[in-house]
Amino acid sequence: MKVTFFGVGYVGLVQAAILADVGHHVVCVDVDQEKVDNLKKGIIPIYEPDLTPIVIENYQNGRLNFTTDAKSGVNHGEIQFIAVGTPPDEDGSADLQYVLAVAEMIATHMQGPKIIIDKSTVPVGTADKVSARVAEVLTSRGVSYAFNVVSNPEFLKEGSAVADCRRPDRIVVGTDSDTVADVLRELYAPFNRNHDRLIVMDIRSAELTKYAANCMLATKISFMNEIANLAERLGADIEAVRLGIGSDSRIGYQFIYPGCGYGGSCFPKDVQALIRTADAIGYQPEVLKSVEAVNYRQKEKLFAMISDHFSGELVGKTFALWGLSFKPNTDDMREAPSRVLMESLWAAGAKVQAYDPEAMQECQRIYGSRSDLALMETAEAALCDVDALVIVTEWQHFRAMDFDLIGDSMSEPVIFDGRNLYEPSRMRKHGITYYSIGRKMNGLKGAGCK
């Protein structure tokens, strides 16, 4: 099938590449000329495991192409995906300007019927707005072509996006047309062989499903962080509690890890956007507001622990930071807890020596060169002459650390672990003062578990 994607970001690029890989002919349109030029040279703008060879191979075999020319993109595809960003507006609601700009672009150039698919995460009612914008432009052109607007939200996870697109848990399709549902069934057939993963529903339900999914996951995280904060104060150990509740099949083990808050380009903005949607219709979303409030507080937790430990005297101190991306296996630092921590440390007069396996370039892009930030080549190098180590992202290879190195690199070794990677008893054995989230030893008023 002939498919066009508007927006080659984390979602558009991965989905486009995977659809091309199973035989569809895909053209990607983006407004970012540099990105398009780089993609044609095989330079992939994001870090996503297994993505690069798929993009390069399908570009070379002609099934995947990149352009900034919207007209040729619109002419190419019977199916037009909108996969542009929907960042938060000033009040936290989803900013639809990029989605509607693409709708206008499609309507400006279309010469025949089109299926227009909202792949971006958009509030309930957006398909109506896209339809209205397309109809308006067609009327102003004095033409009348049939078009359908479909909601087909994306559930891929950064870090395992390729695998998620190849083997999706479900493919949600919101449409009021059986014919269109059949077209999408054909498009996604290669991913649907083992069992039917396509769930067809009305458009508004599909739009809400995406927000409900992300808000449920964010709720699990904030809930667990709340319980961890209670455990700390009550002399309980959150790791034991996690195992105790995860074993209940109604609860499950996934997404109940306590930590230093959720980040990324989706959860924070989607929780906020659904709160604004609720506000706009006069409904008080109490749970969602609490989820957001708990997360704000949790993102400040590492700094509060550090400040307590050093009695607020952070001027001139240097901290090793392991992990900058908002989660492992991505270079994405949007809304990452590391940013809240670094900015607080800098404001308090401290310096940061950071290491991340993939997000160093992104960090450099965001913060540029500054005297209180050093990006180090290795995790070990980041430990040189520091006052403490802070773990912010649970990259796999941080799990097996050389504890002697920690002892050697700090006169009074101390670790603030925002991801509960280590056993407190092991830390004690190595003479390391260890702070983590909701573990029993944290209860000893700032004394760590030494």
Ligand SMILES: NC(=O)c1ccc[n+]([C@@H]2O[C@H](COP(=O)([O-])OP(=O)(O)OC[C@H]3O[C@@H](n4cnc5c(N)ncnc54)[C@H](O)[C@@H]3O)[C@@H](O)[C@H]2O)c1
């Ligand atoms: N990142 C994720 O893990 C993820 C997962 C599921 C859903 N989503 C949703 O998917 C959407 C896209 O997210 P993303 O992370 O891929 O965004 P992104 O910022 O990585 O990419 C968006 C791309 O759209 C391009 N763009 C902007 N205006 C354009 C226009 N008029 N025409 C063509 N291209 C244009 C930008 O240049 C950019 O390359 C968002 O709504 C997001 O909430 C993201």
